[in-house]
Amino acid sequence: MGGLAATFVIVAAFGALVNSTIEFVAYRRLRNAPRLAVLITAVGMSFIVENISLGIYDVNAHSIPPLISSANIFTIGGVHYSWDAFFVILVTAPVLVLLTWLVKSTRQGKSMRATSQDPEAAAIMGIDVNRTISFAFALAGALAGVGAVLFLVEFNIRYDTGFQLGLIAFTAAVLGGIGNLSGAVVGALLIGLIQAFNEGLSWFAPGSDWTRSLVFAILIAILVFRPEGLLGERTPEGA
Amino acid sequence: MNQAADPLLVADNVRKEFGGLLAVNDLDFTIPERSIVSLIGPNGAGKTTFFNMLTGLYRATSGTIVFDGVDITDKPPHAITKLGVGRTFQNIRLFPQMTALENVLVGMHSRLKGGILGSIFGLPRVRREEREAEEKARELLAFSGLKRVDDQLAESLAYGDQRRLEVARALATEPKLLLLDEPTAGMNPQETVAFLDFVAKLREERPIAILLIEHDMKVVMGASERVTVLDYGEKIAEGSPNEVQQDERVIEAYLGRTASV
Amino acid sequence: MAEWRRIPPRYRGWVPLLVAVPLAVTYPFYVTGLPTNIPVILTLPTVHDSVTILVFVVMAVGLNVVVGYAGLLDLGYVAFYAIGAYTAGWLASGQFQQINFHFGAVGVNSSETGIHISVWLVLLLAGVVTAIGGILIGLPTLRLRGDYLAIVTLGFGEIIPQFVRNGDDLHGFDLTHGTFGISPIDAPGFGQTLHNAVGLPVRYDNSFPPTPDRLFFWTVLGILLLTVFCSMRLRDSRLGRAWIAIREDETAAGAMGIPLMRTKTWAYAIGAFFGGIAGAYVATFNSGAFPSQFDFNISIFLLCMVILGGMGSIWGVVLAGTILAWLNVEGLANIGSWLNSNVFPSSHQIDVPKYEFGIYGIIIVLMMLFRPIGLIPERRRKREIEEGSLGPLDEPLYEMRGADEPGAGERGESERIPRG
Structure with missing residues (x-):
C-alpha cells in the first residue's frame, strides 16, 4: 500500500512539474498575446509532449503489473463490483473534496479565482498573478497524474x-x-x-x-x- | 425642444440590470433631429451602459428604444448602424493593423454592395464602387483633419489622430445620429479645444444629431444644447447647460464623489 | 535589396510570381535531370509527390482565409477535405450501383453503373457541397468564443472521418463503403472531341507514365493559382476588409455595420470551398477516397503551414505549405536518411519521419513565441516593420489587440494599462 501511495505522489509531482514548466516556458510569454496565440501554442505543445513519449515508449501499448486486486467485493443483480473498480471512487472522492476545499477556502484558491476573473484587478489587489497561474497549472498537472495512475490500473496506455x-x-x-x-x-x-x-x-x-x-x-x-x-x-x- | 417633429431617438423607460446590479434605472431620453445633446455623470453613473444599449451591444432588461421610427431595442449592432447610428468608443477601438483608409472603408461596409463573385471577377460595377468608396474615404479623412496618414497603420497614429480617425470611421457609416463616448478622454487641453471645434464644424456641415457622453462637465457646457445628468443609473437633472450647472443635485453628485468639475 | 526597392511597391508582389510560376510549370521537364545527392534533402520531390504537395498548399491557402483573415481557429479543417473527397467519390464512381447516370464523364463506358459526372464539374460541385457543409457547421458554432469554437471544429473534424469510416451500413445502405473507401474514381480529361480538335488529353490516366502525373501536376498548379488569385481578390474586397476587421476587433467591427455571423460564415464557406476542391482533386488523383486519409493530424498539419507562413499572408502560406507538405511526403524521410548516414552514429539511428508531428509542434510553438508574424508577414505587417513604426509613444493609452502584432509575446506588462 505504501508503494501505491508513493506512486501517486511521484506521478502527481511529475505531472505538476511538467505542466508548470510548459506554462513557464510557453504560455507565460503569451500572457498579453491574443487568445488565438495561446490556443495554437497549446496545440503545438500537446504534439511535442506526445512525441517525447513516443520517443521514450515507442508505438506499443504498455501496461503495469496489477496494483490492485481485481477480487470481487460485492455483486448486485448480476453486476460484479471488484476492488480495482472501487478503488477509482476511493481515490477520486477525497481528491475532489480536497480540490473543492483548496479552491473555495484557501488563500491560494481565492487568488486563483480572482485571477481568472480579472488578472489586472487581481494584480492591483496584491496577488502574484504569475505565481497563481503557475500554481493552477501545477495543480492541473498533478490531477492529470492522479487520473493517469487510475487509468493505468484498469487499461493499457500508449503514447x-x-x-x-x-x-x-x-x-x-x-x-x-x-x-x-x-x-x-x-x-x-x-x-x-x-x-x-x-x-x-x-x-x-x-x-x-x-x-x-x-x-x-x-x-x-x-x-x-x-x-x-x-x-x-x-x-x-x-x- | 422641438415639439413639432418627432425626435430622432426616443428611449422609453430603459432599464439594465447585470445580475442583481442595477446599472440604468428606467431612463427616459430623447434626441431631437439635428441637435447636439450630452449625457454626463460621474464615473460609473451608467452612461456607457446606456450608450451600449443604444448601439445594440447590450440588450435592455426592459423598456424600448425607437430610432427614426424603428424599434431598435433588440436589434444587433450592425443592424442599428445600418439604420443610421454611428459611434466611437471610450477607449479607442480602431483596427490597429489596418491603414487609416481601410479603417474608414470598413465603416462604409453597410453602404457598399460588392459581393463575393463580383469582387473575385473584378466586375466593373464593383471596381467603380470601390474606387468611389476610396475617394469618399479620403475626403472623410481630410474632413476630419487627418492629413497624409491615409496609408499609415491606425496603431501608428498619434493619439489625437486616432480619436479623429474613430470619428471619420463613424461618419463613414453615414449616420443620422453620431454617438461620441468620451471623445476627449486622454487629450490635452489644446487637443480638446481643437476636437470640440471639429465637432461644431461637423454639426454645421452635416445634417446629423450628436450625442456626447462625458464625465468632464466643462467639455460639454460650451458644446451642447441640452445636458442630461446621470447618477447611479438615474436621471437627476436635464436642461440647458446653465440650468444643469446650477442644479443642486448635480453639484452634490459631482462634489460628493471623485469629481472632475 | 537596393534594386528591390526600385521596383514600385505596387508591382513588388508580382516579382516572385513571375519567377516562381515558370519554374513550377516547367518542373516536370527538369526534375529528372537534377542531382539525387543534394546535401541534407537529397532530392527534389517527384512530379507525383508534387501533386500531393500542391493539393496541401491549396488547402492551406483555403484555411488561411478562415484562420489568417478572419481570425477563427479551425481545428477541423480536415472535415472539408473529407467532404470534398467523398463528394467526388459519390459523383464520379460506381459507388451507387443501383443508379446509372452519366454526364460528361470521359473514358467511361455508358453501360457502367453508378454516377459518372464530368470530373471538372465534380470539382466545382465538391467545392459547393463542402461550402454548404461549412455554412451548416458554421451557423450554430460561429457564435461561440474562440476556444469553444476551436473545440467544436475539432469535434467536426473527428465526427466526419468517423462517419465515413462507419457509413457503410446506414440502416443497410452503403454510403461510404467503410474502411475500404470508394474506389476507383474517374479521372479528369477532355474527351475525344477536344482531343481531336486541339490535342488535349482524352483522359489523364489512359496514357503512359510519366504523362498522367504531369497532367495532374499542371492541373493542380492551375487550381492553386486560381485559389491564390481568388484569395487575393477577396482580401482586398469589402468582404476581406470585414474579415480582417473582425480579426482585429470583433466588437468594433459589429459597431461599424459588419454583420458578424454572416461575415464569419462566409469565411468558413470560402475556406470550405477550397478544401472541398482539394479533397475532390486528391480523390480523382488517387482514384479513391479512403477514410484513413482524413486524420485529425491533417488539420494540425495545415494549421502549421498557416502559422509558419504568417497568418493572413498568402505567399507566406504558399511557401510554408510547400516546405511542410514536402517534408511530409518526402523531405523528412530524405533528411532522416541523410542524418543517419552522415550525422548519427550507426548505433543511434533515428527514425525521423516518426516524429513528424512533434517537429510540427516545435515549429508551431517556436513561431508563436518568437515570430508570430510568420516567414513572410502579411503585407500590412511588413510595411509596419519596414517603417519601423511599432506604435507611437503614447501607446499605453490604448489596448493592444490583434492576433499578430510583431513581438506580441515580448511586450512587457509595464506597457499595458487596463481597459477604461
Missing part, C-alpha cells in the same frame, strides 16, 4: 492515449461549464455514461464505432443551445 483523454476531459469541462468544479464532475460522469450505454446496450445504441461522434455531437448541441455548459452561470454579456 497518444493522453490526447484522446485530454479531449474527453475538455469536453467534460465544457459540458459542465468551464470554471465550475461540480460541473466538470457531472460532465465527465455524463460522458462516461453515454460511452458505457452506447457500447453496452444493444438497443437504440449505434455502438462503439460511433462513440466519439456521439460525444462530440452532444458537446456541440450543448454549446449551441447552452453555451455556458450544464451548470455554468450565464455571465453578463461583455462588450
Whole structure:
C-alpha cells in the first residue's frame, strides 16, 4: 500500500512539474498575446509532449503489473463490483473534496479565482498573478497524474492515449461549464455514461464505432443551445 | 425642444440590470433631429451602459428604444448602424493593423454592395464602387483633419489622430445620429479645444444629431444644447447647460464623489 | 535589396510570381535531370509527390482565409477535405450501383453503373457541397468564443472521418463503403472531341507514365493559382476588409455595420470551398477516397503551414505549405536518411519521419513565441516593420489587440494599462 501511495505522489509531482514548466516556458510569454496565440501554442505543445513519449515508449501499448486486486467485493443483480473498480471512487472522492476545499477556502484558491476573473484587478489587489497561474497549472498537472495512475490500473496506455483523454476531459469541462468544479464532475460522469450505454446496450445504441461522434455531437448541441455548459452561470454579456 | 417633429431617438423607460446590479434605472431620453445633446455623470453613473444599449451591444432588461421610427431595442449592432447610428468608443477601438483608409472603408461596409463573385471577377460595377468608396474615404479623412496618414497603420497614429480617425470611421457609416463616448478622454487641453471645434464644424456641415457622453462637465457646457445628468443609473437633472450647472443635485453628485468639475 | 526597392511597391508582389510560376510549370521537364545527392534533402520531390504537395498548399491557402483573415481557429479543417473527397467519390464512381447516370464523364463506358459526372464539374460541385457543409457547421458554432469554437471544429473534424469510416451500413445502405473507401474514381480529361480538335488529353490516366502525373501536376498548379488569385481578390474586397476587421476587433467591427455571423460564415464557406476542391482533386488523383486519409493530424498539419507562413499572408502560406507538405511526403524521410548516414552514429539511428508531428509542434510553438508574424508577414505587417513604426509613444493609452502584432509575446506588462 505504501508503494501505491508513493506512486501517486511521484506521478502527481511529475505531472505538476511538467505542466508548470510548459506554462513557464510557453504560455507565460503569451500572457498579453491574443487568445488565438495561446490556443495554437497549446496545440503545438500537446504534439511535442506526445512525441517525447513516443520517443521514450515507442508505438506499443504498455501496461503495469496489477496494483490492485481485481477480487470481487460485492455483486448486485448480476453486476460484479471488484476492488480495482472501487478503488477509482476511493481515490477520486477525497481528491475532489480536497480540490473543492483548496479552491473555495484557501488563500491560494481565492487568488486563483480572482485571477481568472480579472488578472489586472487581481494584480492591483496584491496577488502574484504569475505565481497563481503557475500554481493552477501545477495543480492541473498533478490531477492529470492522479487520473493517469487510475487509468493505468484498469487499461493499457500508449503514447497518444493522453490526447484522446485530454479531449474527453475538455469536453467534460465544457459540458459542465468551464470554471465550475461540480460541473466538470457531472460532465465527465455524463460522458462516461453515454460511452458505457452506447457500447453496452444493444438497443437504440449505434455502438462503439460511433462513440466519439456521439460525444462530440452532444458537446456541440450543448454549446449551441447552452453555451455556458450544464451548470455554468450565464455571465453578463461583455462588450 | 422641438415639439413639432418627432425626435430622432426616443428611449422609453430603459432599464439594465447585470445580475442583481442595477446599472440604468428606467431612463427616459430623447434626441431631437439635428441637435447636439450630452449625457454626463460621474464615473460609473451608467452612461456607457446606456450608450451600449443604444448601439445594440447590450440588450435592455426592459423598456424600448425607437430610432427614426424603428424599434431598435433588440436589434444587433450592425443592424442599428445600418439604420443610421454611428459611434466611437471610450477607449479607442480602431483596427490597429489596418491603414487609416481601410479603417474608414470598413465603416462604409453597410453602404457598399460588392459581393463575393463580383469582387473575385473584378466586375466593373464593383471596381467603380470601390474606387468611389476610396475617394469618399479620403475626403472623410481630410474632413476630419487627418492629413497624409491615409496609408499609415491606425496603431501608428498619434493619439489625437486616432480619436479623429474613430470619428471619420463613424461618419463613414453615414449616420443620422453620431454617438461620441468620451471623445476627449486622454487629450490635452489644446487637443480638446481643437476636437470640440471639429465637432461644431461637423454639426454645421452635416445634417446629423450628436450625442456626447462625458464625465468632464466643462467639455460639454460650451458644446451642447441640452445636458442630461446621470447618477447611479438615474436621471437627476436635464436642461440647458446653465440650468444643469446650477442644479443642486448635480453639484452634490459631482462634489460628493471623485469629481472632475 | 537596393534594386528591390526600385521596383514600385505596387508591382513588388508580382516579382516572385513571375519567377516562381515558370519554374513550377516547367518542373516536370527538369526534375529528372537534377542531382539525387543534394546535401541534407537529397532530392527534389517527384512530379507525383508534387501533386500531393500542391493539393496541401491549396488547402492551406483555403484555411488561411478562415484562420489568417478572419481570425477563427479551425481545428477541423480536415472535415472539408473529407467532404470534398467523398463528394467526388459519390459523383464520379460506381459507388451507387443501383443508379446509372452519366454526364460528361470521359473514358467511361455508358453501360457502367453508378454516377459518372464530368470530373471538372465534380470539382466545382465538391467545392459547393463542402461550402454548404461549412455554412451548416458554421451557423450554430460561429457564435461561440474562440476556444469553444476551436473545440467544436475539432469535434467536426473527428465526427466526419468517423462517419465515413462507419457509413457503410446506414440502416443497410452503403454510403461510404467503410474502411475500404470508394474506389476507383474517374479521372479528369477532355474527351475525344477536344482531343481531336486541339490535342488535349482524352483522359489523364489512359496514357503512359510519366504523362498522367504531369497532367495532374499542371492541373493542380492551375487550381492553386486560381485559389491564390481568388484569395487575393477577396482580401482586398469589402468582404476581406470585414474579415480582417473582425480579426482585429470583433466588437468594433459589429459597431461599424459588419454583420458578424454572416461575415464569419462566409469565411468558413470560402475556406470550405477550397478544401472541398482539394479533397475532390486528391480523390480523382488517387482514384479513391479512403477514410484513413482524413486524420485529425491533417488539420494540425495545415494549421502549421498557416502559422509558419504568417497568418493572413498568402505567399507566406504558399511557401510554408510547400516546405511542410514536402517534408511530409518526402523531405523528412530524405533528411532522416541523410542524418543517419552522415550525422548519427550507426548505433543511434533515428527514425525521423516518426516524429513528424512533434517537429510540427516545435515549429508551431517556436513561431508563436518568437515570430508570430510568420516567414513572410502579411503585407500590412511588413510595411509596419519596414517603417519601423511599432506604435507611437503614447501607446499605453490604448489596448493592444490583434492576433499578430510583431513581438506580441515580448511586450512587457509595464506597457499595458487596463481597459477604461
